[in-house]
Structures are given as C-alpha cells and as structure tokens.
Amino acid sequence: MKEKNPWHKPLTIIITVIGVIAIVALVTVAEIPPPVSAQYGIVLDAGSSHTALYIYKWPAEKDNNTGRIEQKHSCKVKGKGISSYAAVPEKAGMSLTECMQEAEMQVPAWRHQETPLYLGATAGMRLLNMENRVASDKVFEAVEKTLQRFPFSYQGARILSGQEEGAFGWVTVNYLDDRLKQGLQTTGALDLGGASTQISFVPREYDISESPSNAVAFRLYGNYYNLYTHSFLCYGKDQALRMALAHQTQSGPITISDPCFHPDYSVTRNYNTLYDSPCVSERKPKVAPLNFIHTGEGNFLQCQEVIKSLFNFKSCKYSKCSFNGIFQPPVQGSFGAFSAYYFVMNFLNLTDVFSALCIDNILTFKLVEQIKKLHSDINEKYLAEYCFSGTYILTLLTEGYNFNTETFSKIKFIKEVSSDAGWTLGYMLNLTNMIPAETKDSPPLPHAGYVSIVTVIVLLLFILCVCRCVWVKGHLTLSNGP
Ligand SMILES: Nc1ccn([C@@H]2O[C@H](COP(=O)(O)OP(=O)(O)OP(=O)(O)O)[C@@H](O)[C@H]2O)c(=O)n1
Numbered sequence: 001m002k003e004k005n006p007w008h009k010p011l012t013i014i015i016t017v018i019g020v021i022a023i024v025a026l027v028t029v030a031e032i033p034p035p036v037s038a039q040y041g042i043v044l045d046a047g048s049s050h051t052a053l054y055i056y057k058w059p060a061e062k063d064n065n066t067g068r069i070e071q072k073h074s075c076k077v078k079g080k081g082i083s084s085y086a087a088v089p090e091k092a093g094m095s096l097t098e099c100m101q102e103a104e105m106q107v108p109a110w111r112h113q114e115t116p117l118y119l120g121a122t123a124g125m126r127l128l129n130m131e132n133r134v135a136s137d138k139v140f141e142a143v144e145k146t147l148q149r150f151p152f153s154y155q156g157a158r159i160l161s162g163q164e165e166g167a168f169g170w171v172t173v174n175y176l177d178d179r180l181k182q183g184l185q186t187t188g189a190l191d192l193g194g195a196s197t198q199i200s201f202v203p204r205e206y207d208i209s210e211s212p213s214n215a216v217a218f219r220l221y222g223n224y225y226n227l228y229t230h231s232f233l234c235y236g237k238d239q240a241l242r243m244a245l246a247h248q249t250q251s252g253p254i255t256i257s258d259p260c261f262h263p264d265y266s267v268t269r270n271y272n273t274l275y276d277s278p279c280v281s282e283r284k285p286k287v288a289p290l291n292f293i294h295t296g297e298g299n300f301l302q303c304q305e306v307i308k309s310l311f312n313f314k315s316c317k318y319s320k321c322s323f324n325g326i327f328q329p330p331v332q333g334s335f336g337a338f339s340a341y342y343f344v345m346n347f348l349n350l351t352d353v354f355s356a357l358c359i360d361n362i363l364t365f366k367l368v369e370q371i372k373k374l375h376s377d378i379n380e381k382y383l384a385e386y387c388f389s390g391t392y393i394l395t396l397l398t399e400g401y402n403f404n405t406e407t408f409s410k411i412k413f414i415k416e417v418s419s420d421a422g423w424t425l426g427y428m429l430n431l432t433n434m435i436p437a438e439t440k441d442s443p444p445l446p447h448a449g450y451v452s453i454v455t456v457i458v459l460l461l462f463i464l465c466v467c468r469c470v471w472v473k474g475h476l477t478l479s480n481g482p
Pocket residue numbers: 046047048049050051081122123124192193194195196197236237238339340343344382
C-alpha cells in the first residue's frame with residue numbers, strides 16, 4: 001500500500017507560492033533600471049581677475065544625498081573680472097553671454113527651467129563696493145539682466161562675505177575627498193585669489209569665544225565641525241603686488257629697482273592706475289610724476305624684506321595671531337592649497353618641496369626674455385610675476401600663517417579633486433541643501449540587496465525541491481521494496 005506523505009500537499013503549495021513570488025520579484029527587480037536621469041546646477045564665480053562658470057550634475061534621485069555631485073563643464077569668461085567694468089557696467093553683463101550660451105548647450109533643454117543659476121562675486125566686487133557703491137550696484141544690475149535672459153532658474157547674484165568664501169572652499173575640498181560623509185579628519189583649505197586670500201581649517205583646540213567672527217559651525221552628515229576661517233582682503237596676489245609697489249614708490253620716484261622682478265624687467269606704470277584701489281589709495285604720494293619705470297633687480301632676500309613689510313606682526317590682542325592683529329590658532333593637519341597657490345607653485349615646480357632656493361635661482365640667473373621663450377604658452381604677465389608671487393606665497397604661509405618645515409610638508413598644492421577646487425561647489429551644496437545635517441536613513445535595501453536576497457530564496461527553494469524529490473524517491477523505493 002502506498003504510504004501517504006502528511007506534508008505533501010501544504011509543502012507543494014508553499015513551494016509553488018514562494019517560487020512564483022521569488023521569480024516575479026526577481027524579474028521585476030532585475031528589470032528596474034537604476035535611475036539615470038540627472039539634475040544640474042550652475043554657479044558663476046565672479047572673481048577679481050576673471051569670471052568662471054561651473055556646471056554641476058548629479059543623479060536626480062529623491063534621496064540625492066546618495067549621488068556624488070560632479071563638475072560637468074566649466075567655461076572661462078573672456079576678459080577681466082566683472083569689477084573691472086565699473087565704468088561701463090553693460091559690458092560686465094555682455095561678457096557673460098558666451099559662457100551662458102555654452103551652458104544652454106551643455107544642460108539638456110528639458111532640464112533648463114529647473115536648473116538653479118547662481119552668481120557669487122568675491123574680493124574684486126567687495127573692493128568696488130567699498131570704493132563706489134553706485135558703480136557696484138550698476139554692475140550687478142547689468143549682470144542680472146543678462147542672466148535673467150537665459151532659461152535657467154535664476155537664483156540671484158550677490159557678493160559673498162570673506163567668511164563664506166573661506167568656509168565654502170573648505171566644504172568643497174572635504175566634500176570632494178569624501179571626508180564629510182565618512183566622518184574622516186578634515187583637510188584645511190588655502191585659497192589665494194587676485195584680491196583676497198582665505199585660510200580655513202579645524203583647529204586642534206579651539207576657543208571660539210576668543211574671536212567669534214572667525215568661527216563657523218557646521219553640522220554635516222551627523223558630525224559637528226568648528227571651523228576657523230579668515231579672509232584677508234587686499235592679500236590676494238594682484239593686490240599684494242600693488243601694496244609692494246606702493247611700498248617702493250612712497251617718495252614718488254621716476255624709476256624703481258624691484259628685487260622681486262628679473263634683472264631685465266622694465267615696464268612703465270601709471271601712478272593713478274597703481275593707486276586706484278582701496279588697498280593702497282590712502283598711501284598715494286602727494287607729489288609724484290604721471291608714470292614711473294618699474295625695473296627688476298632679482299634678489300630673493302631683499303624681495304622677501306619688501307614682502308614682509310606688507311604684514312604687521314606686532315599688534316595682537318589674542319592668545320595667537322597670524323598678522324594684522326587677526327586671531328589664528330596654530331595650523332592643524334593637512335591642507336589643500338588652490339587657485340593662485342597652485343598656478344604659481346606648479347609653475348615654479350615647488351609643489352613638493354619647500355624651497356626658497358629655487359625662486360632665488362630663477363630670479364637671479366634667468367632673464368624674463370629667456371623665460372618667455374621657454375614658456376611661450378603662458379601669459380606674459382603671469383611669467384614676469386611668478387617670482388614675486390612665489391616669494392609672496394612662501395612668506396604668507398611661513399611668516400603669516402606660521403607654517404613650519406613640518407606643517408608645510410602637509411600642504412598639497414591642488415588644482416582639482418575630481419572637480420575644480422574653489423568655493424563654488426560648497427556654495428551650491430549649501431544653497432540646494434544637498435548636504436544633510438544628519439545622516440539620512442538609507443532605503444531598507446539597495447537595488448543590489450534585493451537581487452541578492454531574491455537569488456538566495458530561489459536557491460533555497462531549489463535545494464528544498466531537490467531534498468523533497470530525494471525524500472519521495474527514497475520513500476517510494478522503500479514502500480515498493482520486497
Ligand atoms: N594660470 C594662471 C591663472 C591665474 N593666475 C593668477 O592667479 C591669481 C588668482 O587667480 P584666481 O584664483 O582666478 O583669482 P580670482 O578668483 O579672480 O580673485 P578673487 O578670488 O580674489 O576674487 C590672479 O592674480 C591671476 O592673474 C596665474 O598666476 N596663473
């Protein structure tokens with residue numbers, strides 16, 4: 001007599017039901033493609049020396065915290081920074097047209113309307129605003145008019161404070177390094193522009209109350225950061241050069257012999273043009289000719305003396321200062337130095353070593369004409385100024401911010417970390433709320449997780465089926481036995 005298997009029927013039903021669910025789930029889940037649609041954001045960096053447009057792109061998931069933002073495109077606006085158009089404001093607007101047209105091509109048309117567009121201006125406009133408020137407003141009006149003509153979601157144009165510029169540069173560097181999300185030790189940020197320079201880092205011990213205006217507190221991905229940041233207006237590379245020239249022309253001479261320039265350097269400069277900046281205007285000599293001849297001498301040590309005279313190391317009402325009576329705790333950890341820090345140190349081949357000797361060699365033994373021949377691809381203005389800039393950078397870092405041989409070796413001169421280093425990405429991340437204060441709950445299971453689980457279920461079912469077949473077969477053999 002054939003023995004009846006007591007769990008034969010329910011087992012078959014269970015296996016069939018789970019099997020069908022598993023197969024349907026597997027097919028469905030496997031067929032859902034990961035989200036491919038992208039979102040875009042545009043930031044214009046209206047710097048003192050030039051304007052640049054950046055287009056960022058990220059996956060358009062609801063939980064956009066999961067997708068890394070990348071720089072899709074950048075466009076360098078031809079000509080100088082918007083502050084240079086103070087006398088002809090309409091041209092400031094017009095100058096942006098070409099890059100904006102490029103942006104129109106780069107961002108898919110169906111995304112234009114929801115693509116936020118921001119313009120942030122830095123030290124050049126800060127100076128113009130101090131000098132001539134009406135002219136600064138007119139430049140912004142012209143810029144706004146141009147930007148509003150494009151189909152993007154225009155979010156406004158404004159001057160960033162030095163504190164914002166420093167803090168957003170720090171956010172960018174650490175976001176790109178993935179340090180914020182992973183809660184790793186952060187990297188400090190050093191930005192050298194044309195008209196201002198920023199230093200931002202998380203100090204080891206930090207008494208915020210000593211100078212609250214230098215403190216920025218962040219809560220990002222569930223971690224607290226107490227950032228120290230300071231922006232020195234007039235200490236960007238171009239304004240620093242003005243200050244150095246002002247220092248050498250106080251008596252209103254017809255010619256100066258500048259230790260920071262090569263021995264064959266000779267350029268005629270206009271007194272009015274040189275002193276036309278709030279960084280030096282108050283020091284304009286009462287009696288001076290129209291022009292002076294700026295010649296070079298090529299002497300590193302003397303150059304360093306001129307540059308040191310731009311800093312005031314005497315007064316400090318805090319426990320510690322960098323210069324000009326500004327509070328600064330001791331530098332801490334690794335640093336990323338970008339913008340002119342990178343341009344200059346990369347050219348001088350000083351990105352790995354801390355050596356004044358190299359500058360001394362170039363300055364003393366090479367003539368500008370030789371250098372121009374060797375580097376015909378580089379803008380002549382930059383070439384002639386690299387020794388001044390190199391000496392300025394070394395002095396600013398060592399005497400100004402107090403980097404020593406050990407801490408200096410932790411500075412990395414960088415142009416980019418997957419995206420360009422600068423404040424623009426941090427600015428956009430902040431305005432679009434892209435970095436949450438808390439770590440968001442991740443979805444119960446990612447796509448890959450579902451697939452794995454369903455695969456395991458199917459495998460288990462398969463094993464269960466095989467076992468059952470063996471059991472039934474064994475049983476039948478037993479019952480049919482002699
Ligand atoms: N290959 C390059 C490009 C730029 N520069 C110089 O580097 C300085 C800083 O450039 P940038 O960071 O672009 O300054 P801005 O953003 O325009 O100035 P700021 O941030 O002060 O507004 C400027 O003096 C610029 O002339 C350079 O030496 N070599």
